[in-house]
Each structure stands twice: as structure tokens, then as C-alpha cells.
Amino acid sequence: MSAQRLHLVQQHLCPGEKGGMEAVSSPLTTHVLDTASGLPARGLCLRLFRLGDCKQQWTELRKSYTNADGRCPGLLTPDQMKAGTYKLFFDTEGYWNKMGQTSFYPYVEVVFSITNEAQKFHVPLLLSPFSYTTYRGS
Template sequence: MLKDHGQQWTELKKSQFMGLLPPGPMKAGTYKLSFDTKGYCKKRGQESFYLYVEVAFTITNERHSFHMPLLLNPWSYTTYGGG
């Protein structure tokens, strides 16, 4: 997980799957998640067209609860934010 500080992204946490986000409310700001999709597929013996997927998003309401699934197959992906 990276946070945008104007002209620079700062790594907040490096994780695999569960516990990706730090516990507690997220501070307002712009963030980016980077998924190593090639590595993920390789560990499962699957082919992957995408090396990685990056999802940038903005949090404006610090009290809002949300989830952001990444649905992946070897040739496509989709993501959405929900609360």
C-alpha cells in the first residue's frame, strides 16, 4: 500500500492478501495498491498476461468502511470499490 504525498508515493505496508490495509480508519488522501499478479499466478501454475495491477483511489470520508476486490483471470481483471 502506497500513499500519495504530492509528488511522491510512500510505502505504508507490504503484505500478502489478508491484512493488506493497516487496522483502523484510513486517513483522507490518495492511495495506491499494487498487486503482483504475475507472481500470484506463477505460484499457482497459471499463465498471466499482466505483470502487476495498480489501483489508485481517494479516501475523503475517514469513517466510511469499504472493500476493494480484485477479480483476476489469466487474461483480464476487474476491480471496484464498495462499502
């Protein structure tokens, strides 16, 4: 990795850190790691959606940015948690552009179901310019 790229990754300011996610315990979290650099993906824009019951349209619940550790800890409050189908939209193109890179995937969408509102859900994303991996974490 070039020294300039490493500097960008380490020094990039996260737009969501000031006035961003509240520090409440959330039943839904995500963590994005930049596997090309081995560092958290700081400042990556993401959006959370829920699929509507009747209209079958996606409703945006939250827009945020990953923090310095690559996490978005407060995606949903316990009050907002309900059974249904959700989608996390990750703006990977925007992230890689900030890092001075191009990417094969302009975005990543992870669609998942929540059936038990009492459980916690963690949706990690491992990211490089030409691949990604996700799984249900703990």
C-alpha cells in the same frame, strides 16, 4: 481446470499467514478472487501506498499477502487512516507463476481516493490470467 492446478490453488501456503496481518478492525480491506478457478487468490503479494502531500511521491505503508480466504483484512489501522490518494499494487505475475500459469498482466495497480476518514473502504479484485475487474465494495 487440471487436477494439478486445483491442488496448487487449494494447498498453496500463504507466506503472510504466519506473523502476517493482525486481526484488527481496519477501515481499508481487500479481497482477491481467482475467477479462473472460482477460489480465493491465496498468497498473492500486495503493497499499499499513499501519495505524499508535498512531494507527490508514493510512500509504501504496508506489504502483505492474501490469506487463505484471499483477504487482507488489516491494511490500515484506524489511526493510519487519513484523507488522500492511495494505491494497491497486486503482484499478479508472482501469483500466476506460483500456480504454474502465465499472465498477460504482470501487476495490477488500483488507485483510489479517501475523502471521508470515518468510512470503511473495501477494494475487491477479481482476477484471471487475462483479465481483471475491481470496484468499490462494501
